[in-house]
Amino acid sequence: MASRRQFFKQGSLGLLSSLILPLPVFAKDMSDFNGVVINEGEGEAFQMRDGTAIVKIKIAKAQGAESISFLSESFKPGDGLPVHKHLNEDELIFLHKGSGLFTLGDKQYQIKEGAVALVPKGVWHGLQNTGSENIEMRFGYTPSGFEGFFREVGTPVGQAFIQKTMNERRAIAKKWGMIYRD
Incomplete structure (x- = not known):
């Protein structure tokens, strides 16, 4: 009985120390970051794909937001996000306006205004604008x-658009931990 009690006591201490000791590894001092507010017309804006799709970076790591970033994108009917996956990030997508065909894993979903998708890292996903108006996501x-x-x-809005080939986009994506499906 004493050896069993000793086993649980030591096991509990080991478990407790494994829970407490790694906390500094996961916890980052965010005391200098007081948040950020970005209005609708603000943010870094970039022309994408054929120059008509616009991505705005609203909340970014460069602003001090370590745990999450937030962006918007607008693209015309017929345009789309090629199927791809992220190796390092989870992604949350909200369809603000428009409709389309959303790929998630091996399934496809008809989505419309108000749809939300949670895409865990490593899962294939893409979005095709099959509607008659711009998608705002x-x-x-x-x-x-x-x-x-x-x-x-992308090319910053206000500069002459420089279109990247799919091979150039693939190389840049690889650098950032993203893979396009062939």
């Missing part, structure tokens, strides 16, 4: 940082 990543992909692959 809001999306975010956790952890933050992937928004840097849009800075690198």
